[in-house]
Amino acid sequence: MPFDVVVAFFILGVVAKLMRAELTFPKGxxxxxxxxxxxxxGLKGGVALADHAHTTLITQALAVIAFGVVLPFIAFPILTYFGQLSKVDAASIAAHYGSVSVGTYAVAVAVLDSQSIAYEAYFPLFVVLLELPAIAVGVFLAKGASLGSERGKLLHEIFCSQGIVLMLGGLIIGWMWGEQTQQIMPFFKELFHGILALFLLDMGLVAASRLSFLKSTGSFIATFGVIMPLIGSLLGGLLGNLLDLSVGGITLLAVLGASASYIAVPAALRVALPKANMSLSITASLAVTFPFNVLVGIPIYISYGHWLAILG
Structure with missing residues (x-):
């Protein structure tokens, strides 16, 4: 089969939307x-963290945070120089591409599991860490160091966003309660792929619904939505190799570098950058980058991970 079975549900969602089928997901x-x-x-990462915590992990975590800081600085000049976007819009999109997509990560994990490719089990920690620095850099690029009265609201949106609260909370619960989490793991582990399939079906519908807006924004957003993931994955894979991660670990760091946020970052930037055109960011991440990564990128990143591992 050319695609993993969960990816097939994403394609189904896109096709259903393009055919104007009466298929909608309740918001709830x-x-x-x-x-x-x-x-x-978060839970699976926390359980693994309890078993694999070591001093090397601190170095890896700091390197991942630095990676999250660097990515927006790469995206920003591309958006302003080649895309001729305003400073605020460019900063907003750069922040989205410096952060991560939980959905893309989940698909990558499912594909690696189906191919029996091992990866560091504590990787959800890196997912959480990469949600944070890009938002701060995006605001800095748009406004400089001054936030004034908005600082408190921004910090609240960042640290109290659902992504951070649930993934970090799950990570802490899995880490502190360890073996006791086995009581609930049949629900969160056994149903994971089925829930992911439904999630991707919904994402297919959403991505297809954004295609009409993509036509009105010109070709640059579509091009950027493909080029930037390739740049991020290239750097992420090199960093993973430098950190001596496994083939799966190198692949996942490439995936995180290639993905773009559509949950945590939009919520935070609505407060910090109210004048930014969020439609540009969401369309780029959901209508271009997410489909590209799910359908084309992940297989490329897996091959890239194997290649880097061979090179040593």
């Missing part, structure tokens, strides 16, 4: 699927 269900994936990823 869409939210529930997202919450489930965040908690499941």
């Amino acid at each position: 269900l869409s939210q529930t699927l997202t919450l489930f994936l965040m908690i499941a990823i």
Whole structure:
């Protein structure tokens, strides 16, 4: 089969939307699927963290945070110089591409599991860490160091966003309660792929619905939505190799570098950058980058991970 079975559900969603089929997800269900994936990823990472915590992990975590800081600085000049976007819009999009997509990460994990490719089990920690620095850099690029009265609101949106609360909370619960989490793991582990399939079906519908807006924004957003993931994955894979990660670990760091946020960052930037055109950011991340990564990028990143591992 050319695609993993869960990816097939994304294609189904896109096709259904393009055919104008009467298929919609209740808002509450869409939210529930997202919450489930965040908690499941955090829990599994926390349990693994309890078993694999070591001093090297601190170095890796700091390197991942630095990676999250660098990515927006790469995206920003591309957006302003080649895309001729305003400073605020460019900073907003750069922040989205410096952060991560939980959905893309979940798909990558499912594909690696299906191919029996090992990866560091504590990787959800890196997912959480990469949610934070890009937002701060995006605001800095747009406004400089001054936030004034908005600082408190921004910090609240960052640290109290559902992605951070649920993934970090799940990580802490899995880490502190360890073996006791086995009582609930049949729900979060056994149902993971089924929930992911439903999530991707919904994402297919959403991505296809954004295609009409993509036509009105010109070719630059579409081009950037492909080029930037390739740049991020290239750097992420090199960093993973430098950190001596496994083939799966190199692949996942490439995936995180290639993905773009559509949950945590939009919520935070609505407060910090109210004048930014969020439609540009969401369209780029959901209508271009997410489909590209799910359908084309992840297989490329897996091959890239194997290649880097061979080179040593």
